[in-house]
Amino acid sequence: MNPQHNPGLSKSLGTLELWGIAVGLVISGEYFGWSYGWASAGTMGFLVTTFFVALMYTTFIFSFTELTTSIPHAGGPFEYSRRAFGPTGGYIAGFATLIEFVFAPPAISLAIGAYVNVQFPALDPKLIAVGAYLVFMTLNILGVHIAAMFELGVTLLAIFELLVFMGVVAPGFSMVNFVKGGWAGQDGFSMAAFSGIFAAIPFAIWFFLAIEGVAMAAEEAKTPRRSIPIAYIGGILTLVILATGVMIFAGGAGDWTKLANINDPLPQAMKIIVGENSGWLHMLVWLGLFGLIASFHGIILGYSRQIFALARAGYLPEVLERVHPKRHTPYVAILAGGAVGIAAIFSDSWITFGGQSLTANIVTMSVFGAIVMYIMSMLSLFKLRATAPHMERSYRAPLYPIFPAIALIGAFVCLATMIYYNALVAGVFAGLMVVGYVYFLTTHARRSEMLAASGSIA
Template sequence: MSSTGTPYQTVSVDYFARRGLRRYAGVFSLWALGVGAVISGHYSGWNLGLLAGGWGGYALAAAAIAVMYLGLVFCIAEMAAALPHTGGAYSFARASMGPWGGFITGLCENVEYVLTPAVVVSFLATYLAAVFDTPPAWLPLYWIAGYVLFVTLNILGVELSFRVTVIVTLAALACLAVFWASALPVADFSRYALNIGAGPDGKPIELPQGNGPLLPFGLHGALAALPFAVWLFLAIEQLPLAAEEAMQPSRDIPRGIVAGLLTLFVSASLVVWLNASVAPGAFQLASSGEPLLDGFRATFGSGLAKGLALVACVGLISSFHTILFAKGRQIYSLSRAGYFPRFLSITHPRHKTPHVALIAGSVVALTLMLGLWFGMGAEKGAAVIQGMLLNMAVAGAMLSYLLQAVSFLVLRARLPSLTRPYRSPMGVGGAIVTIAIAAVTLVYQLLDPVFVSGVLGVCAWFALGILWFALVGRNRLVLSPEEAFAVKTREKSAEATSVGV
């Protein structure tokens, strides 16, 4: 038991030997991991908020979310450099708010990283079905094949995993660049991006000739679009989960995550502008499961649709592969410390990858997807997967952002002498801005009937997790690297306080 009263169980000599990771990643690999995790949101999902605020309202929402992520990323960069452990958000919260704070924050991220790949692979299956003319009933086969293939790639070694990440991320950006170059000469912003208006009942209507108002639903519409704009940047925060596989984490993670976010700012700006500025226009794009493919059809013609759809799969593959990586490390870190069942953190004896965590998390996601598909019927089940599960992932992310920003503030206040190889240029103000925007986004999720079911689903997930931790997990904690760091740092802080008194 530590001096703070936290009980730690003694483990066998080979406990950590069976849970080892291998260092490989440098700045470029980490940059690819961050960009690759997010990039699918520039292919599908971002567009679903266009009807909430019109193009102008959505653009305002995207700008606000970009500011939130800037503040968040600077907070994460500082904490990751000071606490270079694979636990990421859980590790930050554990050091600042104790075991319960660490577990709750880790549970928030767990919702995000288990469910986001499920949403991405559902979009990927939609694209593949368009390529190969397969009936909707076959979509679950694409899901299963996707999980089997990319979980296997993640298991076969960190070297292979990062090489695949770099290749698919660069390919995804190249695909987007081709679209931007082709759309720029034919873009008609006024006609297509501004073709959403407010009807007599206040609901969105299509304006065939465009030239509608920039903010058809006013500031309220922009606020309502906030949860949808998150998809443009969701998962960039996963980089600290690779800390124990990075060559120089205190230096490389801050550089990789900041460079990744700046890349995403450019890509998101061009996607929101150009994809909406070509046919079929913002109104129809708002309900599309394949907005980039719709943009390609407008610039290259429908005759190339199948080939273009196959190319467009690259971005979805990139995010699916990289978020699976994050999911494995996130479950692994919580399990290694005893918060989740310990067997989940056993790593592959040869490849040193968290194969048990990867498989277990994927089985949970596939079980949810197949249960919704067969329990609700194909059409309704698919809509719920791309709707409710997406909403659950966003809700989990917002809660984790709030808690990570709080962790940053607590660490700054309680541990001012903590060695910080990197310091956030936005400081405390960046954390406060992150908290404010994340809180407003979460409120607007609760105000939207479409999002409420997702938030309630997160609550159910939390209830099960908290019950497990209260009854079992908190009595089976292990002094893992991040736990040992938190205990040692807290003890030093207490000693310094007593000496000061």
């Protein structure tokens, strides 16, 4: 597409809005999804898993920020890996990120449906999920500044609600409840508990999944080299504190096994303490939606920029790079990602397998994409430090190479254990990567022409 006829993205995001995106992208992970980890590891085992994953994410974000500030590009990890390893490296990181961001929203939308269904049992959660897609795709198309301000508002409300949840259940909290049956297999530590700790990794990752999506808004930031480090570091610290608090307070509210395989663990945990008819419970359901909406809305922003960047570089069909002439938003990419997500919502027959629910398998698929992208990003950081030492780096990863090495090793451990415990989902993920690679190979000529015209990497 001729860039003269395709308007660029608008630079309108400040530090606070970027922090709102960083936290908002992830905060639904505090509301649902993580409790499936209790089914695998128990409360104590999952606590160990979460600490390991939190360490990986903290070191990753401190390292990843160097790439984001050095290469503020809408493609994020795709562009970092392309700079470091060429077109194939760009494809691996870009398509993995695409899977992460396209598969996360249907899981979140199903949780939105579950939360609304608590108040209105007659409503089909899947239809509510589709309605959420239609509303928030529209909001994203209207403009990035409008979308970011909305994101900041609902994120602040979501944080407030998590604090309210912890405050309301605190009087009924009991550590005895939390530790009872807290290890997989039995009350004490065993090989079954050790196995459960690793099996629960995808659900601990869900606590933090998609925070890296701020990188995809870097091209729309006013001062990315100053504001992105603040947004990222403030965001990860906020999320670690909230994740730990929510998990411990929910687990100590009563019989945590009743919360381990559901999409609305916080309302159900609060119900144990205050009863089914309490005003606190109804408030949590309604305000709790803000956390899910924040992530859902933010990830739509993230997947659309990833699709846009891949299409602009010739990795996806040209039509997907179209930007709205007035709103300056990648509207075709927004609609395309939404179509895939809505299809996933109604694909129980092929997403429900391996003994896990539809939501659990969608979460796991999204996490596979994230982990592959984390590995490629850390490898890119090491490679660019060696091959592009003079590249402008307004922010440098602290304790290099220790922090990126911890993140890289942690990501490899996560990938290996996820493949072992989720072989069927891993096979589907690999199949999608192969299909994407075939398309990548067939579009080589088009990419070569585009990149030769721009003077960029081939």
